[in-house]
Amino acid sequence: MALRDTSIPEPSGPVPGATAPALSPEDRGRLLAGAHHDPHALLGAHPVPGGIAFRALRPFARSVSVVTGGKHTPLVSEGDGLFSGVLPLAEIPAYTLHVAYEGGEQEVHDPYRFLPALGELDLHLIREGRHEQLWQALGAQPMTHEGVAGTRFTVWAPNAQGVRVATDFTYWDGTQFPMRSLGASGVWELFLPGVGEGTAYKFEITSRYGHRFLKADPMARRTEEPPNTASIVTASHYEWGDTEWMAHRADTPVHEAPFSVYEVHLPSWRPGLDYRQLAEELPAYVKDLGFTHVELMPVAEHPFHGSWGYQVTGFYAPTARLGTPDDFRFFVDACHRAGIGVIMDWVPAHFPKDDWALARFDGDPLYEPGDGRRAEHPDWGTYEFDFARTEVRNFLVANAVYWCEEFHIDGLRVDAVASMLYLDYSREDGQWEPNAYGGREDLAAMAFLQEMNATVYRRAPGVVTIAEESTAWGGVTKPTDTGGLGFGLKWNMGWMHDSLEYLAHEPVHRKYHHHEMTFSMVYAYSENYVLPISHDEVVHGKQALVSKAPGDWWQRRANVRAYLGFMWSHPGKQLLFMGQEFAQGAEWSVEHGPEWWLLDEGYHSAGDHRGVRDLVRDLNTAYRATPALWQCDTRPEGFRWVAVDSADDNVFAFLRYDAEGRPLLAVSNFSPVVRHDYGLWVPGDAVAWQETLNTDDPRYGGSGVTNPDPVKPEDGCVRITLPPLATVWLTPFAA
Incomplete structure (x- = not known):
């Protein structure tokens, strides 16, 4: 749309033979005020008595001419940027507009000569709330229309x-480009010829109350980098290289596969790196440590960096802070080529109140409920989505599909599910109304989550959805056709809270809290669980993992090593937040990220931190190689207590079994004393049991109390030495 500095050609061709019919004062006023539902009826070319009337709206233009067959016919100014005239033609010709400004001139196609570029099927699916690829119908779509x-x-x-x-x-200024309403769908449309990728835009909306304001596109697939807020026209040109990964992603159900997750806040993992630079470093690091997946805290666009991505304004746009959407595709592709799955935090529970974004989008509550009590999220100063509204539910369901299809995301971890499910969540009496059955459950939110899960699993085989759900809601990971919510996995918040409470106690007091480590097995098979040590547990005064543990520096690290060994052997998948893999002592800082300097050769305690990182690597390596630790995570026959009531010893021991019945014995001693000749029952007729992992190994910074030789059972028991504050794993030799 750039202007070119040329002289204005002399008009040629027929001079308008008749004056274009004047606009009615009402139409003219509404058009210029941005309040007309059908500007195409007023602008463009239309048959009239005596020929074809042309009318253009070009604010600040000195002149406008119609160009037909290479001939220029000037239009007459009607004031306020309107130009019109009538050509003595029998039918509407192919034409362009020649527009002259003070600084130059341009020849352009008239946007108001084109038929709608959105089809009836799209509009029907939007009205029905069933457009599963909504991003292809709404937003800014570069295309060729009518040639x-x-x-x-x-x-x-x-x-x-x-x-x-x-x-x-x-x-x-939106004066030049009013859009047309496409009827009952509530959709407005305009095809702008000559406008392409890289154009920044917003929608200028006139509300029913006459207020006018600019809004970013809810469906924008690219945005300006914050603090700028405009949407950007974009199209993907990325060529994927992960064909093999995508072809085999669905080979094994996730609950029967190894699944250990490294959680990352991308902007702060290595501050200053963009998507493509991260693609060079992060997949290699995650692969080296043996994790199967990386989980990204929200990457959808958000204006406030301090929200960590959890207050989203651009649900369809990867944050521009780190690059373009194709740059983000490059990052995901690099993870896949390294054999690493990519999970993304997804935030459909709420959205911020920024006046340029979704809040009161067209002057009325639209994405949020009309009832102010229900619209306000009491904890975060945000709005909740109106899950009962068909179009809003479609917006969110399609968004989940979008990330999986357009960016090859392998999993969606859904944030704050409990806040969606309960009408009285963080509300006092009188601040909420019961559902139709008198209950506190949000039936619309439940239906939305079921629809989202069913749609994602149908359209994107191999993708897993994960619920951050902190209550005892039943059936979170049960199939939707049996009344469940349909998630693949659920964060085990109970295990996380109980086990961290236990870890924080001095060993001498732990016998009084023994149940905090055993209670999780009472409900371990009620859902398909992930054991999360996430970002939420290492911020806001909660302390880093190693700083939660009691004792001196050696004891704190030993506690953490024992805890990680217990965690990796406990039924359920694992998630560990960045920085905890090398036992950094400080809480996570969104500005500075992990304290990588703790690993530097020149740092006096670097070996201590590298030892914990080496343990995490070996835990993952042994975990992936041992089906007993993951194959039967959701089946009770995959677990058996060996020592469940050894509270006075601070000892826990259990067996894990794979689908073939092959066992692994995991023993944790959360006491700082060595326990010699400790007897534990073992099954079968194995000749001997071999220690395969010991968190007290000197390589990890331990004291070196190990069981180097195979241990033979006697009378159905093995007697081993339990190192202090440590977890050991043993596997049998076949008879």
Whole structure:
């Protein structure tokens, strides 16, 4: 749309033979005010008595001419940027507009000569709330329409009087580009010829109350880098290299496969790196440590860096802080080529109140409920989504599909599920209304989560959805056709809270809290669980993992090593937040990220930190090689207590079994004393048991109390030496 400095050609061809019919004062006023539902009926070319009437809206233009067959016919100014005229033609010709400004001139296609670029099927699916690829219908879509290259702009704003496209090249004035309403769908549409990728835009909305304001595109697939807030026209040109990964992603159900997750906040993992630079470092690091997946704290666009991504304004756009959408695809592709799955935190529970984003989008509550008590999220100063509204539910379901299909995401960890499920969540009496059955469950949110899960699993085989759900809601990971919510996995918040409480106690007091480590097995098979030591547990005064443990520096590290060994052998998948893999002592800082300097050769305690990291690597290596630790995670026959009531000893021992019945014996001693000749029952007729992992190994910074030789059972028991504050794993030799 750049202007070119040329002289204005002399007009040629027929002079208008008749004056274009004047706009009615009402139409003219509504058009210029951005409050007309059908600007195409007023602008463009239309048959009239005596020929074809042309009318263009070009604010600040000195002149406008119609160009037909290479001939220029000037239009007459009607004031306020309107130009019109009538050509004595029998039918509407192919034409362009020649527009002259003070600084130059341009020849352009007239946006108001094009038919709608959005089909009836799209509109039908939008009305029904069943458009599973909504991003292909709404937003800014570069395309060729009626043989002309440009961009189709569409937006859902059913309460608006009018909507216009405002762009960087119109200096954010939308007067020139009013959109048309496509009827009962509530969708507004305009095809702008000549507008392509890289154009910054917003929608200028006139509410039913006459207020006018600019809004970013809810469906924007690329945005300006914050603090700028405009949407950017984009299209993907990325060529994926993960064909093999995608072909085999669904080979093994996730609950029967090894699944250990490294949680990362991308902007702070290595501050200053963009998506492509991260692609060079993060997959290699995660692979070296043996994790199967990396989980990204939210990467969807968000204005406030301090929200860590959990207050999303651009649900369809990877944050521009780290690069373009294709740069993010490059990062995901690099993870896949390294054999690493990518899980993304997804935040459908709420959205911020920024006035340029989703809040009161068309002047009325639209994405949020109309009832203010239900709209306000009491904990976070945000709005909740209106899960009962068909179009809003479609917006979110399609968004989940979008990340899986467009970015090859392998899993969605859904944030704050409990806040969606309960009408009285963080609300006092009188601040909420029961559902139709008198209960506190949000039936609309439940239906949304079921629809989202069912749709994602149908459309994206091999993808897993994971619920961060902190209550005892039943059936979170049960199939939707049996009344469950349909998630693949659920964070085990009970295990996390109980086990961290136990870890924090001095060993001398732990016998009084023994149940905090055993209670999880009472409900271990009620859902398909992930054991999460996430970012939430190492911020806001909760302390880093190693700093939660009591004792001196050696004891704290030993406690953490024992805890990680217990965690990796406990039924359920594992998740560990960055920095905890090498026992950094400080809480996570979003500004500085992990304290990598603790691993530097010149640091006096670097060996201590590297020892914990080496343990995590060996835990993952042994874990992946031992089906007993993951194959029967969701089946009770995969677990058996050996020592469940040894509270006075601070000892826990259990067996894990794979699908073939092959066992692994895991023993944790959370006392700082060595226990010699400790007897433990073992099954079968194995000739001997061999220690395969010991967190007290000197390589990890331990004291070196190990069982180097195979241990032979006697009378169904093995007698081993339990190192202090340590976990050991043993596996049998076959008879």
